Amino acid sequence: MDAANLIAELNGKFKSESISFGTWKDSFLPTAFISNQYCKGAVSPYGAHVLSYVPNGEKDLIMVSELSAYEPPKAIRGGVPVCWPWFGPAAKPMHGVARIQYWNMTAVRKESDGSDTVVFSLSICEPHRLDAVFEVNFGAKLSMKLITVNQGDSAYSLGGALHTYFSVGEIEKVTISGLGGSTYCDRAGGGNIPGCLCKGDFGFTAETDNIYASNAAVTIIDPVFDRKILVEKSGSEATVVWNPWVEKSKLISEFRDDEYHVMVCVEAANCGDDIIDLKPGMSHTLTQTISLVR
Template structure:
């Protein structure tokens, strides 16, 4: 773990601050003239983002999130890496990989009046090497301005081809899940996890009236959340991501999870930019890959 003195090398007056949060965990807070954000150093997990032009945040975080050592938190932008979903060979390994529950190291920061950057890297440990015996330096650059950009870069520094799954498992803040619709996936093939991974085809925009858990394949499209309650559209732009995952747990599943308030599930929708399922990557020796997303709000 970086000491607080080491972290403060990357503090920038009026723009980047480090603090102890719940459970003694360390956060980076970012402020500039365009927006504010917070990043939980465990998992390089962005927990808040709000442009100053918006009355409400773009990113949703459960009021019952647990900030415990080695545990994932509910909401924000979990980084799923180096696999998505269950491990393909070992069910004892954590779902969605280990990146979201291990401490990352701050390695760079910079800021102007209206745009701030922070970069974090994930250092391997004996525990992670037991699950992932590959030399794959990985870094996450977060750029906070009127938009939020996140770039996850993996370098295959070893001698063997690796299979890589990854995602930004982003929870977007919505007025009410019953009233939103998601544009951008019309005509796409998807795997329906609520129907034993049945292969289906999307017709029109997506609306929500029950648990939804789908992996849309072979799509590079922008997605747009239309939210009449908040009078806005959230645009989700991605690059070098061939899958989009759409998820809402609905009431019964959210209640069983234990880290939602009774109505918390109504105010969130996950739209995840990913390389998952049939779109996992084959990364050649020496190759680098960057998954990038940009989130922005537009008036409805």
């Protein structure tokens, strides 16, 4: 992919008062930059990957590793990886093919409320004939919608996630609220312990890699940044909460050993017991909406 030619093409098709195209930071990664009355943001056609969402007057809600190389076909470390059409090591590559392919940017829209929507599409033939559309709306909230259509002649077991890395001030002071009463599978340290009970709000003192059986909204309470991030979703009965902590951080590529302090993943997912049996011609929509609450 010739980044310069793609950027020129996208500017020619879609540039507006609120959307322009360039490269992300010091990389050659083609990126759409959004600036409107609500926020600034960034999303790349590579992986349809959201890189930044900064509500006016606030810090970025999204974390991207300082060591991420932005070198296709490597996955970007941080942001919002679109894990599709499977989650985790169900097949190779890890977390699916969508996050390591260039998507087609098919439209940008200025909405009636002044927010901006960027639309991407991707079609694959292996391991199944599937079409995906990913819509990202940058406004008072960051809203993401992943639509999958089964174009094959047999059912497909669809998995995936919007694997959002949230920026936090210090993970040891963060509290997660909204999952109390749900059961979860504890996968920390490579384990797989199902049937655990979440008794209420919780913090972080070690590696956390849990899949919660829940469709509830989650709040990330961050006293260091003096903010609460509300994470709402639909089309998902599984929520993943992940922080690699000390030892696993040392094993992750393109991730500083100490970056676990400043991130937490809260993911709208279809995984575990929430794999979607997608019949031929049918569609499934997974959404995640992120906003600040005071």
